[in-house]
Amino acid sequence: MGRKLRYGMVGGGPDAFIGDAHRKALNLDGQAAITAGCFSRTPEKNYEMGEQLGIDPERCYENAFVMAEKEGAREDGIDFVVVVTPNQSHFSICKAFLEAGIHVSCDKPLAVTADQARELKQLAEEKGLLFLVTYTYMGHVTAKHAREIIKAGEIGEIRTVMAEYPQGWLAFEGQWGGKQGSWRCDPAQSGNVNCLGDLGTHVENAVAVMTGLKVKRVLAKMDVVVPGRVLDDNDVVLVEYDNGATGVYWTSQVAIGHDNSLRVRIYGSKGTIQWFQENPEVITIIREDGRIQEVHRGHSFIAPQAASYGRLPSGHTEGWLEAMANLYASFIKCIRGKADDTFTEDMIDYPTAADGLDGLNFVEACLKSSRQGNIWVDVK
Known part of the structure; x- marks a missing residue:
């Protein structure tokens, strides 16, 4: 399997539902560990969440754009980011991480306009980056x-x-x-x-x-x-x-x-x-x-x-968290394939930026x- 992938999160602070769900889903397979984040616009909540998750304070960033720049420049930077903020901010945050060369997972809807979604799709394609839109079901x-x-x-x-x-x-x-x-x-x-x-x-x-x-x-x-x-x-x-x-x-x-x-x-x-x-x-x-x-x-x-x-x-119920984990399993497999040059398009079994644009x-x-x-x- 190789090393655990490193991921970061934007959003998902102490009182947020969906960010916690993503972290739990990613933990199910143990293939990725959270190492960076910007969890809240409120500094106290941001650092509180980082401390709860055991993140180095230096990698608990004041905003998503600083995070994208700094993580993109690190040798041990994150392999992908999870964006779980309100809809209006999806476009600018996702764009920043794509421009920094980082794969992106974003909660749906992908953006607030089709033009924004189209730009993200095109940017990911130009950069050769993977983009998961978490239509969990x-x-x-x-x-x-x-x-x-x-x-x-x-x-x-x-x-x-x-x-x-x-x-x-x-x-x-x-x-x-x-x-x-x-x-x-x-x-x-x-x-x-x-x-x-x-x-x-x-x-x-x-x-x-x-x-x-x-x-x-x-x-x-x-x-x-x-x-x-x-x-x-x-x-x-x-x-x-x-x-x-x-x-x-x-x-x-x-x-x-x-x-x-x-x-x-x-x-x-x-x-x-x-x-x-x-x-x-x-x-x-x-x-x-x-x-x-x-x-x-x-x-x-x-x-x-x-x-x-x-x-x-059978008879041991699997539910919503497992469904989300299944999307991440395919996403992570594709990221590994990109890293070792074994990736092919038919490996993708998760909703992409193209689906988000649709x-x-x-x-x-x-x-x-x-x-x-x-x-x-x-x-x-």
Whole structure:
């Protein structure tokens, strides 16, 4: 395996959720250790987090741009950075690390505009650097199995897709969901969208990964339901794909009773696939003769490429952290391949900057559609 890779983190301070999740996921395989960071704009919190993680105070930086410059110049500098800040800052931070010659992992959405995402994608390509966008759910073994059996033609030609991601945590007037919710509802930090950027990009990516289809055009209705909000909290999108198939996407933060209910139903000419991320140990396949197969992770029926990511025997539940760790497993394998000149493009089994750009193209087309009276708009 060689030495542990060194990574740094921007964001993820003492009271942050997602940064801690990334660190835990990276710890699962023991292939990378955190050695640098800029965890908070508040100096006390920044150094507090660095001390908790055992980081040399000299590598606990005052801001991300100093960190990129200093780490890029060190012989023992970080191999990659993990960016887990609010959306508005993704572009400038990721760009700084790419310019410093450092591989990047960034939480979704990749940026706040498609032009920003396009620039990051092009810069990574020009520099020969790897870029992971953490659409975590596509790290699940069962999601990868869905991709493999659809690719093999087991459900025939895809005809229509129904996909949704409802939550209920921002359903109440005067309640902003604490720190995690308040920045998502703030245009200065989140950009032009809230719910569609947070949840809709997951839906777009999940369907794209599983089916291989590209969205051709959309018709969107993006609503602000809760009084006092500025950005969308409930979205319905009609979709047409490049093969002529259709779809309906629903995302919501006002659906009381739902937590993280990402669900995808894919209907083909020979059968149907149903996948629910809150029960990721199971995928349901309905055959054209009416047979219903409930396939469980950990059994030999799972496609070998998907099964290779399994960590535990069947009946021992794998979940969201394992899914994120699976994305990092592929990312780290590719970084090692870059270092020893064995890397090939087909090694990539994680969402890239190209996928992040697809998500922003989808968001911008939906925004245009909704603002112009719910009309059909082509996706770039």
